[in-house]
Amino acid sequence: MYTYDYLLEFTHTVFIKMGCSKEDALNTSKVFLAAELRGLSSHGMLRIKDYYQLWKSNRINTDPNIRIVHETPSTAVVDGDGAIGMVAATKSMEIAIEKSEKCGSGWVSTRGSNHFGIAGYYAMMALEREMIGITMTNANPLVAPTYSISRLLGTNPIAVAIPSDKQPPFVADFSTTPIARGKLAVAEKKGEKTLFGYVQDKEGKRSNEPSILKEGGSMLTLGGDYEHGSHKGYCLSAIVDIFSAVLSGANFGPYVPPSVAYLPVLDKKVGEGTGHFFGAMRIDAFQPAETFKAKMDQWIETFREAKSAPGMPAVKIPGDLERENEEIIRNKGIQIIPAVAEELKEIASELGMEFEVRE
């Protein structure tokens, strides 16, 4: 078990050693640690090796010149200059929040970025400013549109955070596929089959084999098949891709660069790096803030009172699960699987620092 502070300090130092400014390294570390606390370890310390290896391959820029390349009072395009996703994303969301402060809402599309961790982190940045936060990002192509066997889309997540008063905030953060990529990886590592409805083989036949992605298979969009609305998941994923990459001038669809160094840089580029989209809307741009927050409490309480089906748990409000995880993990400590701890130790050694492998 590790404390939050130990891992934050370690991660902070790793990114400083990789050439980040103290501030950029801290912002990056906070996103990795937020993933651990929220129970999303697939986006936590596990990923540091990927970032480190991309840096060693000169595929991420730890001293970027992140700048606004085009703007209006309520919108901007940000060029991330090849930055670590967390660095470009934190800066972009700050710009969206600043614009929202001035004219009610702010919308930023970002190019030249990389994998940015959990989408919900940036959406939640809006909460303390009494704003609704919205985040989207495109991602490595693994997902086929309805009817197709071509991998043209990523798991393209959407996150929306909405302030409330006495109730905890509403925080939705979800991929536009039936399950996240990380869950397939876990099943594969355990040698388990999955349910049907997540992946198809290279000919579009249904499959319950998570390793099928290595044999030309693809993930399905939310809905699973056409009869159950997979075209709606495809629409959502496409909207995320277009807002993140066509609006910004990033690579879209099948051209999104890999977020791991063991996959080669793609031959064809249609833009710069990975793309994200950020939104912030001041709640008092619509209602007096107190009115909105009281009404949001009422919305949440209405849904908390929903009747569960027999044998089913209580209805959750989006964000409940991650917040419950955070309460437990903050108390109990953060567990890191041995293989990941060994990787971190190796990185530490290469960078001339220490990482303690613990049970």
Place this chain on the structure above:
Amino acid sequence: MYTYDYLLEFTHTVFIKMGCSKEDALNTSKVFLAAELRGLSSHGMLRIKDYYQLWKSNRINTDPNIRIVHETPSTAVVDGDGAIGMVAATKSMEIAIEKSEKCGSGWVSTRGSNHFGIAGYYAMMALEREMIGITMTNANPLVAPTYSISRLLGTNPIAVAIPSDKQPPFVADFSTTPIARGKLAVAEKKGEKTLFGYVQDKEGKRSNEPSILKEGGSMLTLGGDYEHGSHKGYCLSAIVDIFSAVLSGANFGPYVPPSVAYLPVLDKKVGEGTGHFFGAMRIDAFQPAETFKAKMDQWIETFREAKSAPGMPAVKIPGDLERENEEIIRNKGIQIIPAVAEELKEIASELGMEFEVRE
């Protein structure tokens, strides 16, 4: 078969007789006819009777004072004053477009409205202004959140229209349930079972019986069950409800008023009428318009080239199907099922006008 012009003229006159201004009646009629042309007859002439009966029951206001009650440079709340949904929605989208013209983007949340027909119509209003259009609306509660048997959400659709250059525009318009309510109604009228994954019975057991909604059953959210991501459909539907109703001060969740006169007005109100949400973003608030449109063409062409699974049709771009319907129906004419034609004849007679029942 009917021509577009015959039905537009008829519908226009019906709404004028109901007390609408010429302009409001025309805007309303255009949305009904757009639904017919796009092959979405469940939102077309079939619904006129519902509107007519709501008007007879004094449940819609055909002479509303629609006004902005709160605004910032990029946002507004519109009070529809009990208007026909099409009237409040057209006005609200015009305000979003005007704000976008001035400061890059415009966002309007509308209360005190009613059923507004097809969401895609308003999103598409942005296209001719070289803007991305976004529309959402809440709707009668028929849908249960994940784990629940309580009907707390509507089929809450999302529409997004994105301009392109040589390619036709991208127009996504979809409910946040596996299938639309109208498709269940069709199966029920034909006495057919549906596939599993659309509805559950009053105890939350899976069902393939479309009439189960009359026996305390409920529709499921996109994803179907938790294992296949129904919580993501629930998140989406909740976001639509909150943006449409909590931001505006409309009724949310289970308190959305019925859109048919044969269901009574609800005892409890938590706001005014039905709520909608509208967005417009100028494409040149992000990229030079020509650059964006050329890139959007490239996006569309990339997806058109996707390989289909054996036996499957070509991959569609969102909006293709409705546009193909429109080409066929504009040429061939609009078919109205006999029962609906008889209803329209009856309404015409009550209003002192004519409606010709045709094959």
